[in-house]
Amino acid sequence: MCVPSVASSVDVASLASRLRTGVWRLARRLRSEADVDLSPTLQAALGTLDRHGPMTPGAFARHEQIRKPTATRTIAALVERGLVERTPDPLDRRVSWLQLSSQGRRLLGRVRRRHDAFLAARLAALRPEELATLERAAGILERLTEGPGTPSEGPEG
Amino acid sequence: MCVPSVASSVDVASLASRLRTGVWRLARRLRSEADVDLSPTLQAALGTLDRHGPMTPGAFARHEQIRKPTATRTIAALVERGLVERTPDPLDRRVSWLQLSSQGRRLLGRVRRRHDAFLAARLAALRPEELATLERAAGILERLTEGPGTPSEGPEG
């Protein structure tokens, strides 16, 4: 692999714009495809709550790597639609526990089927290994912004 | 590896979400590091106009895969800041041609240098293999989004 000594900073910059362009387009695309009356963000949130079990708003924020106010809003939207239920914690009354309602589970199932159709129709080229690459890339990106001088709330995580 | 079958698509939504927030945060970080008062979208637009030469608003919209109203606003913001100049087309008075002003070029240059500096520092901490992952991810995203069917308004071009 003849280490590309990071020096090639020009490539680096264009890499950043390529990623930005690609990611942005994908996000827009998914949004326009998502007619399930649930935005991609909410779909993702639903998926997170489904996969990673009941969690508190704070845990949710950390998991999604968003700030607490954003988590509040997202959760509120889901609860408002009856897709997520919150149960107060009997021991710590500051927190509550979030989990999918049965309605949320049903909708999530529908979304998944729909999305699979979308993938089949348009993105058939996305092989599991490519998905894995994207996953890894997401992780790397997240680490990339964490470094010194993270502008906010860093120490909490 | 050996990823379980069609990683069900909400994963794709979640993945897209993670990528989006990751890229967005990186972009904002770059913005603050570069000490340039230009949103990520505007920076990208500037780059597009620089790389792909003078173009009309419509061409710009198609290139960025955004709708015309969004293009209008983006362009207006750049023109307002004196970073882009518009020249009327002498033959077709509906259209105009957009290109960077010298000020825009200077600013873009500065932005690029600072981004390079920041990214070089950050990416130096990555292993070559991780860099390669990012490269590959960018490629996958490009393939994914440039292909079939701009979601709507497609037939126009």
Next chain:
DNA sequence: GGACGGTAGTTAGTTCTGAGAACTATCCTG
């Protein structure tokens, strides 16, 4: 048991980016 510092969440307000509908101006065609 009451003051206190820290943690969890929420509210308020701002910014950025996108979309659709309806409109104007212009071009082209018959």
Next chain:
DNA sequence: CAGGATAGTTCTCAGAACTAACTACCGTCC
């Protein structure tokens, strides 16, 4: 010239992210 297509613009709305400032609560310590 009438009628339709094309290019852009304006207006209005929505989603999602952020920060700052707040409330409510916990645990501790005197």
